[in-house]
Amino acid sequence: MNKNISSLYEIAQKETRKILGLMSGTSLDGLDLALCKISGEGENTVVKIEQFETIDYNEDIKTEIRKVFAKKTIDFQHLVLLNEWIADLHAGMIKDCLSKWNIPANEVDLIASHGQTVLHAPKFLHQQEKFPNATLQIGDGDHIAVKTGIITLSDFRQKHVAAGGEGAPLAVYGDYLLFSKKGENRIMLNMGGIANFTYLPASQNAEEVFVTDTGTANTLIDIFTKQFFPEKSYDKDAEIAKSGTVNQELLSELKSNAFFQKSFPKTIGQELFNHDFVNSALIKLGLQNISAPDLLATLTRLSAETIAEAVLFVVQNTKTPIEEFTVYMSGGGARNPLLVSWLQELLPCNFEKSDVLGISGDAKEAVLFAVLANETVAGGNYNFGSKKGIPSVTMGKISFPD
Numbered sequence: 001m002n003k004n005i006s007s008l009y010e011i012a013q014k015e016t017r018k019i020l021g022l023m024s025g026t027s028l029d030g031l032d033l034a035l036c037k038i039s040g041e042g043e044n045t046v047v048k049i050e051q052f053e054t055i056d057y058n059e060d061i062k063t064e065i066r067k068v069f070a071k072k073t074i075d076f077q078h079l080v081l082l083n084e085w086i087a088d089l090h091a092g093m094i095k096d097c098l099s100k101w102n103i104p105a106n107e108v109d110l111i112a113s114h115g116q117t118v119l120h121a122p123k124f125l126h127q128q129e130k131f132p133n134a135t136l137q138i139g140d141g142d143h144i145a146v147k148t149g150i151i152t153l154s155d156f157r158q159k160h161v162a163a164g165g166e167g168a169p170l171a172v173y174g175d176y177l178l179f180s181k182k183g184e185n186r187i188m189l190n191m192g193g194i195a196n197f198t199y200l201p202a203s204q205n206a207e208e209v210f211v212t213d214t215g216t217a218n219t220l221i222d223i224f225t226k227q228f229f230p231e232k233s234y235d236k237d238a239e240i241a242k243s244g245t246v247n248q249e250l251l252s253e254l255k256s257n258a259f260f261q262k263s264f265p266k267t268i269g270q271e272l273f274n275h276d277f278v279n280s281a282l283i284k285l286g287l288q289n290i291s292a293p294d295l296l297a298t299l300t301r302l303s304a305e306t307i308a309e310a311v312l313f314v315v316q317n318t319k320t321p322i323e324e325f326t327v328y329m330s331g332g333g334a335r336n337p338l339l340v341s342w343l344q345e346l347l348p349c350n351f352e353k354s355d356v357l358g359i360s361g362d363a364k365e366a367v368l369f370a371v372l373a374n375e376t377v378a379g380g381n382y383n384f385g386s387k388k389g390i391p392s393v394t395m396g397k398i399s400f401p402d
Contacts, residue, residue, distance in 0.1 A: 021370030041379025191333025244293025
C-alpha cells in the first residue's frame with residue numbers, strides 16, 4: 001500500500017484528529033488558521049480549538065489578488081501565477097504559526113484549505129444557458145502539502161457544484177453538525193463580505209435545514225469607506241454611518257436589483273456587489289454628490305433590511321413564531337453596532353454572538369473547513385434529503401506531501 005494511503009487510513013481510524021482549518025474570505029483581510037482537535041463525526045462531532053490566529057494580508061498581497069478578483073476580464077498568466085504564489089504564501093504562514101505554537105508538523109494530521117476565491121459565478125449571475133454554476137478558488141493544495149509535509153484537503157467547493165449546488169454557502173454543514181440543538185430554532189447568521197445564514201430547526205431534522213446568501217453584509221460598506229477615506233479599511237463601530245441619514249430613494253433603487261427578487265436559496269459575491277452596483281444607482285438618481293455618512297448609512301440599512309427580509313421569509317415558512325427563534329451572529333458585521341441595532345429592530349427574536357456556543361465567531365469559518373475535512377476522511381453519513389442547494393456529499397481534494 002502507498003505510504004500516504006496508509007497514513008490516511010490510520011488518520012481516519014483515530015479517535016481524535018488534529019486538523020488545521022484555513023479560511024481566506026472575499027474581504028481579502030488575511031488568512032484565518034484554526035488548529036482543531038476533532039473527535040467523532042456527523043452529529044457526534046466534537047471540536048476543540050487548540051490554537052487560532054489571523055495573519056493579515058499586506059497591501060502587496062491584496063493588490064495582486066485584486067488584479068483578478070471578481071473580474072470578467074483579466075491577465076490570464078497572472079491568475080496562473082497567483083494559484084501557486086497564494087499556496088506558497090499560505091504554506092509559509094502555516095509553518096510560521098506551527099513554529100510560534102511550538103507544534104511540530106508531524107503532530108498535525110490534516111490541513112483543510114479553503115483557498116482564495118477569485119470568482120463566484122452561479123448560473124443566475126452569468127446567464128449563459130449551456131454553462132453550469134461555477135466557482136474558482138486558488139492556492140493549490142499540492143503546493144501546501146509539499147511545502148508543509150502535511151496531507152492537505154482543498155478545493156472544497158467544486159464537489160458542491162458537481163453535485164448540483166452553487167458552491168456556496170458551505171457553512172450549513174458545520175452549522176448543522178456543531179450547533180443544532182433539540183428544542184431550539186436557531187438562525188446561524190454570518191455577516192462577512194456577503195451575508196448568509198443557516199436555519200437549524202428545533203426538530204434537528206436535517207431535511208428541514210435551510211441555507212442561503214442574503215446579499216451584501218460588509219462588502220459595499222467597506223468598498224465605499226475606503227473610497228471616501230483611503231486610510232480606513234472599514235467603518236469602525238459604524239462611526240461614519242451613524243452620523244448619516246438613510247436615503248430612501250437610493251435604498252429602494254438598490255433593493256430593486258433582480259438578485260433580491262430571486263427565489264431562495266441563492267448565492268452571490270462581489271461579482272454583483274461592487275462599485276458599479278452602487279455607482280450606477282447614484283448616476284440614475286442624480287446622487288453623485290451624496291455625502292459619505294449618508295451613503296454608508298444607506299448601505300448599512302441595505303444590509304440590515306435584506307438580511308431581515310430573508311430571515312423573515314424562512315421563519316414564515318416554518319409556521320413557528322419569530323419570537324421563538326434565536327439569531328447567532330458571526331463575522332465582521334456582528335461588530336457593527338448600527339447594523340446589529342437595525343436587525344434587532346426588524347426582527348423581534350433573540351440575538352446572541354455565536355461565541356456563546358463555544359466556538360469563536362472569528363474562527364468559525366476556518367473551523368468549518370476542518371470539520372468538512374474530518375467528514376471526508378472519517379464520516380460523510382449526513383443526509384439533507386433532496387433539498388435544493390445542500391447536496392449530501394463529502395468535499396475536498398486530497399493532496400499528499402510526496
